[in-house]
Amino acid sequence: MKNYLKIAIVLVLSWTFTGLNPYPIDGYARTGIKRLLRLERIKSGEIKENLNLPAGALKSYNEIALSLTSKKKDSTAQFLVKDEKFNKEINGLFYGLDKSYSLSVIDISDVNNIRYAARNETAGYQPGSVGKLAVLIGLFTQLEIIYPDSFEKRIELIKTKSVKAGLWGLTDEHTVPIFNTETNKLVKRQVIASDVFSLFEWTDHMTSVSNNGAASIVWRETILMAAFGKDYPALTQEGADTYFKNTPKKELTDLGNDVVNLPLRKLGITFEEWRLGTFFTRGANNFIGSKDGSIGSPIGLMKFLVQLEQGKVVDEKSSLEMKRLMYMTDRRIRYAYSPALKDAAVYFKSGSLYKCDRSKGEACGKYMGNVQNFMNSVAIVEHPNNCKYMVVLMTNVLRKNSASDHMYLAGSIDKLINK
Numbered sequence: 001m002k003n004y005l006k007i008a009i010v011l012v013l014s015w016t017f018t019g020l021n022p023y024p025i026d027g028y029a030r031t032g033i034k035r036l037l038r039l040e041r042i043k044s045g046e047i048k049e050n051l052n053l054p055a056g057a058l059k060s061y062n063e064i065a066l067s068l069t070s071k072k073k074d075s076t077a078q079f080l081v082k083d084e085k086f087n088k089e090i091n092g093l094f095y096g097l098d099k100s101y102s103l104s105v106i107d108i109s110d111v112n113n114i115r116y117a118a119r120n121e122t123a124g125y126q127p128g129s130v131g132k133l134a135v136l137i138g139l140f141t142q143l144e145i146i147y148p149d150s151f152e153k154r155i156e157l158i159k160t161k162s163v164k165a166g167l168w169g170l171t172d173e174h175t176v177p178i179f180n181t182e183t184n185k186l187v188k189r190q191v192i193a194s195d196v197f198s199l200f201e202w203t204d205h206m207t208s209v210s211n212n213g214a215a216s217i218v219w220r221e222t223i224l225m226a227a228f229g230k231d232y233p234a235l236t237q238e239g240a241d242t243y244f245k246n247t248p249k250k251e252l253t254d255l256g257n258d259v260v261n262l263p264l265r266k267l268g269i270t271f272e273e274w275r276l277g278t279f280f281t282r283g284a285n286n287f288i289g290s291k292d293g294s295i296g297s298p299i300g301l302m303k304f305l306v307q308l309e310q311g312k313v314v315d316e317k318s319s320l321e322m323k324r325l326m327y328m329t330d331r332r333i334r335y336a337y338s339p340a341l342k343d344a345a346v347y348f349k350s351g352s353l354y355k356c357d358r359s360k361g362e363a364c365g366k367y368m369g370n371v372q373n374f375m376n377s378v379a380i381v382e383h384p385n386n387c388k389y390m391v392v393l394m395t396n397v398l399r400k401n402s403a404s405d406h407m408y409l410a411g412s413i414d415k416l417i418n419k
Helices: 034-044 084-092 128-146 151-160 199-207 212-234 237-246 249-266 298-310 316-325 403-417
Strands: 101-107 115-119 162-164 176-180 185-189 196-198 345-355 372-382 388-396
Touching: 034 176, 034 199, 084 101, 084 115, 084 403, 101 298, 101 403, 128 151, 128 199, 128 212, 128 249, 128 298, 128 316, 128 345, 128 372, 151 196, 151 199, 151 316, 162 199, 162 237, 196 199, 199 212, 199 316, 212 237, 212 249, 298 316, 298 372, 298 388, 372 403, 388 403
Parallel strands: none
Antiparallel strands: 101 115, 101 388, 162 196, 176 185, 345 372, 372 388
């Protein structure tokens, strides 16, 4: 699976550059995500193009499963006890690196012999696009409230509910894939205010190409679900516009903050371990303000991954659907680019944010900030030989594109666990 501005000093926020396309490629009939239909047609030969997918990206919809449901009654804390030998081995991979490298890793290959290791796991980082996972959790939380007794109705709602981008989708340099099912033509372009997609497609744009506009739109719809409850499915565009026009900005800000952060607290993830406080686009800021800032830590994200695999994020079916949305079926980047993961299924989210101050006379550029240079990777890795593990790697290495560091560390970690 597969998916953020400049000011006088030259501040650049890049919430994630991705070419990732998650969700199993046979998922069109279930989701209505038209991009997946194109992949199906390429695979069948109807469209004469190469998929160029690694072996690990070819899992079908029904092959994706949760790995820790047998441990559903276990507390998160039980998984986060360091294995002394494993911890020493993992930390040895970081020899010579400073504390800007933080990590949390769990080997779940043998569910009866789970091993945990960590390095500076409580350190806080600007999460960048990894924060979009909090929007994903918030969405499925509200869907469960609307339809507590029917998961299929939840899926049907996000498949059939089409919503307009409006100002919320502006602006983002990252493109979204738009597939014409009649002509088989694919266009990639930035989101414009008149764009209309199903909520499932907006969610896919958020997780696959990490589009910031899509993330703000999914977050917006999550707020509307919380505000209108069981009346949300019938909510019109006019009704939504009126709500945002007439509701005080502070009230909207508080509700917007709650819908993405309270589900994290319910998972036992603390305020300092992971929070999301700012929308991903300037257009959204016309309606909702920032609150408390955003932060992420390896321990906070790992608590999410563990409970996702247990089936405890909202419920088991929601956890599985979120995992499918994280599945990568296209070009892999950063941590997931490691050749060691070619045959592995990878469920992945990457995020970055960098800031430059060119007055210092130092080299500085995209993903090479000299003030801040956050790069974060969240991954679940599943090899065909049943080697399975989860990793959260967060870095802030100034003046250097850390993508290569993430890739090499991925290979080293994989070799250690998969030996």
